[in-house]
Amino acid sequence: MHPAHFFGAVYASSDLQWKYLVEHDPKYEGRKKLKVEGKQLVSLPRQIFALEALQVLEISPERKSCLQYRMKLIPQQISQLKNLTLLYMDSNNLKEIPAEIGTLSRLERLTLSNNSLRSLPREIGQLQKLHSLHLANNSFTELPPQLCQLRNLAFLDLSDNQISSIPPGIQHLESLETLLLLFNSLEHLPGSICVLRNLCTLWLGNNKLRSLPANFGELVNLDWGYNYCSCNFEGNPLDCPPPEVCSRGPRQIREYFSSLCRE
Incomplete structure (x- = not known):
């Protein structure tokens, strides 16, 4: 197999893997949810941002044993997830939020507690459907x-x-x-x-x-x-x-x- 074809197949397989991890969670009224955890938190896989139908994204370590794996940066590609309504990013190492967060016009809940945030981009004011915002324990x-x-x-x-x-x-x-x-x-x-x-x-x-x-x-x-x-x-x-x-x-x-x- 030609190397280019090989790497293309790997990426396609990886994309398919993430699609299989998307679930309809009854806790979120059957919305399409993806939970990212463990080592994947350190550097979010780019394939996630191809899941355009995604409605709920959880990127928060839940257990103390997982706190060694925490996200430091939100990729600008977050703007590709236009259908997100719930976005959970608690307990990471975030110091800033990209301006692209303002393009998520369907967002209803945003949780960013337990990070190191000092400010927010002015674009966050564009989230006119936002109903619930969690910013506890920051700076x-x-x-x-x-x-x-x-x-x-x-x-x-x-x-x-x-x-x-x-x-x-x-x-x-x-x-x-x-x-x-x-x-x-x-x-x-x-x-x-x-x-x-x-x-x-x-x-x-x-x-x-x-x-x-x-x-x-x-x-x-x-x-x-x-x-x-x-x-x-x-x-x-x-x-x-x-x-x-x-x-x-x-x-x-x-x-x-x-x-x-x-x-």
Whole structure:
């Protein structure tokens, strides 16, 4: 056999092998899923990016024994997987995300927790179908402003970073229901966060907050007086309002700030 024909046959065989590994996973409502694990994580096989029908891609080591094999770079060819709706890339060694991620217009969930990310490409703001974004345990020092363009985002986890401020543009996340910001360095919250009337869960524990915005009581769905898991302030040096007022819910917070205005 001619060498060129031989190598062509090897590649064709390898492509076929990856196609056989694609499964219809009932956990994902029968979507076409591929899980990459072990040594393949170190350098993603190029054949994966030929699987254009792929809808779910898992590229995350699951066990401690697999942590020696972690991805350091997302190839630009990720843009070829136009049908991806769920993309899992937790617990790798990623320091940056390629701009091509913005071409995955059907993406609904993106998980990037437990990496070494400091920033995100501005193109991530193009993911208008994104519903759930996981960025916990990275190295962010601010909430990336391009996230404020994701108007359909309902779940955002930025816990365990070094975030010191939240941009006023967070008010544009009008679909946001859950915002997790535990274990950061927040010293204040913008008043615009109180425009998020769909917010049901807001975790702010273990930050540096001394006060809340005067209109915080407008977040009426955050009734942690009855549902403690709805809102979390533990580990903050709050004095305006004090913790005992916060624990009683939004009505008491509104009354607290109203009383300050009357004084």
